[in-house]
Amino acid sequence: MSSRPVRRRAHIAMVGVPMVSHVLPGLEIIRELVARGHRVTYANDPATAGLIEPTGAELVAYTSTLPFRDNIWPEDPIEASALFLDDAMAVLPQLHAAYDDDPADLYLYDIGAYVARALAEAQGRPLVQLSPTFVAWGSYQEEVGAHLAQLPGADALEARFKEWLAGCGATTPDVGEFSGVPPRALATIPRAMQPHADTVDPVRVDFVGPCLGDRARRDTWTRPEGAEKVLLVSLGSAYTVQPEFYRQCVDAFGDLPGWHVVLQIGKHVDPAELGDDVPRNIEVRSWVPQVAVLEQADAFVTHAGMGSSGEGLFAGVPMIAVPQGAEQPMNADRLVELGVARRLDTPEATGDALRAALLELTADPDVARRCAELKAQTRAEGGARRAADLIEAEL
Numbered sequence: 001m002s003s004r005p006v007r008r009r010a011h012i013a014m015v016g017v018p019m020v021s022h023v024l025p026g027l028e029i030i031r032e033l034v035a036r037g038h039r040v041t042y043a044n045d046p047a048t049a050g051l052i053e054p055t056g057a058e059l060v061a062y063t064s065t066l067p068f069r070d071n072i073w074p075e076d077p078i079e080a081s082a083l084f085l086d087d088a089m090a091v092l093p094q095l096h097a098a099y100d101d102d103p104a105d106l107y108l109y110d111i112g113a114y115v116a117r118a119l120a121e122a123q124g125r126p127l128v129q130l131s132p133t134f135v136a137w138g139s140y141q142e143e144v145g146a147h148l149a150q151l152p153g154a155d156a157l158e159a160r161f162k163e164w165l166a167g168c169g170a171t172t173p174d175v176g177e178f179s180g181v182p183p184r185a186l187a188t189i190p191r192a193m194q195p196h197a198d199t200v201d202p203v204r205v206d207f208v209g210p211c212l213g214d215r216a217r218r219d220t221w222t223r224p225e226g227a228e229k230v231l232l233v234s235l236g237s238a239y240t241v242q243p244e245f246y247r248q249c250v251d252a253f254g255d256l257p258g259w260h261v262v263l264q265i266g267k268h269v270d271p272a273e274l275g276d277d278v279p280r281n282i283e284v285r286s287w288v289p290q291v292a293v294l295e296q297a298d299a300f301v302t303h304a305g306m307g308s309s310g311e312g313l314f315a316g317v318p319m320i321a322v323p324q325g326a327e328q329p330m331n332a333d334r335l336v337e338l339g340v341a342r343r344l345d346t347p348e349a350t351g352d353a354l355r356a357a358l359l360e361l362t363a364d365p366d367v368a369r370r371c372a373e374l375k376a377q378t379r380a381e382g383g384a385r386r387a388a389d390l391i392e393a394e395l
Contacts, residue, residue, distance in 0.1 A: 010105040011038070011040075011102070012038050012039070012041075012106050012107075012108065013108065013116075014043070015042075015043045016044045016109070017066060018045035020051070020238075021306075022112060022132050023051050028213030029211050030052070030057050031055040031056065033391065035056070041058045041059075041104070042059055043060040043116075044061070044062070045068070062091050062095065063091075063094065064087055065091075067083070085157065088114060088118070091113075091115045092115050095119050107128075108128050111129060127182070128184045128186060128394055131185050131189070132188055133306040134189065137195055138199030139196065140180070162175055183204065185206075186205075186207075186208050187205060187207045193310060195330070206390055210311055210313075210314045210383065215289070219292045220292055221288065227259075230298055231253060232288070233253075234308065235264075235303040236305045240265065242324075242346070246273075248351045248354060249301065249354060250282060251351030253355065255281060262285065262288055264285050267287070294314075299362055303321075304329075304332040304343075309321075310378070312340075314379060316372055316375030322345070323345065344357060
């Protein structure tokens with residue numbers, strides 16, 4: 001009689017930041033680790049409790065200084081980086097208070113929570129980054145890092161970062177390596193979305209694809225009877241105050257024969273701003289279970305955030321990419337390169353342009369073929385179960 005090897009029950013700690021777009025991509029990994037019998041703690045601001053606690057992980061609350069409540073972020077990348085350094089400085093004493101007497105066997109951490117690296121290095125514990133976006137490639141420092149280093153304020157930020165590293169117990173003194181080159185990383189994105197993927201160190205980084213678990217079954221959505229095709233329109237969680245864009249979508253897709261449209265407008269836009277006579281084929285929602293809708297959708301209008309881009313590839317749907325900020329223009333261009341999308345910047349996203357893009361995309365057999373190919377590739381990357389396997393291998 002053979003027996004399966006018994007996993008060692010471990011204390012695994014995840015350290016995150018209170019941004020929905022950073023919490024969601026790793027939640028199913030946390031759920032899987034809990035289901036395997038590990039004790040999982042999750043350090044984050046209490047504002048994320050409603051997302052974290054249903055996984056079975058224990059919330060370790062800390063107070064974040066990041067502007068996540070109003071989502072008003074500086075456009076300047078140096079100013080934005082300074083916010084994360086300030087947050088790390090404020091959070092590290094709180095993490096020491098929680099974990100010095102109860103250290104984890106392994107620390108997981110988000111790209112914005114490099115404070116976890118300082119804690120793990122001070123304690124001499126292993127750590128694995130969970131990246132919800134692309135990771136540094138072979139020439140990243142020459143192509144991106146060098147540019148950032150030339151921006152106003154970069155020298156002062158690096159000096160302040162070095163001073164913090166020298167006194168916080170970290171053992172990696174180089175700022176670029178500490179903040180951007182984790183010793184081990186799992187990227188929860190499709191490898192197809194990674195720039196210069198062939199130059200990413202395969203020993204250090206694994207692409208596990210979107211980790212969606214059974215979200216589509218837990219967060220259900222019912223396709224209306226008689227809907228021949230379904231279109232989802234969503235700008236994610238951080239760029240939703242766009243009433244004029246939503247009005248253009250109503251103009252583009254209202255009464256479009258055969259199409260049912262799910263239009264997510266966020267909690268800060270009043271549906272009345274869309275006009276008095278929204279066509280019956282448009283379902284206006286402040287929030288939708290995106291994965292569940294995409295599983296039944298035929299097309300997707302998206303801001304091209306990395307999470308949404310990956311979910312679109314996972315569902316195998318053609319996309320109209322309307323990037324809003326951060327890395328989204330790069331993602332939009334990549335989706336176009338992959339042959340599954342059209343890019344329309346917000347000023348260009350008129351009703352006529354949106355409707356034409358939708359009809360062209362959904363009638364193109366080459367787009368359908370590429371969507372199917374990338375759907376298969378993305379699902380084969382393993383998701384949450386493979387991520388949990390790789391994490392257990394680090395214990």
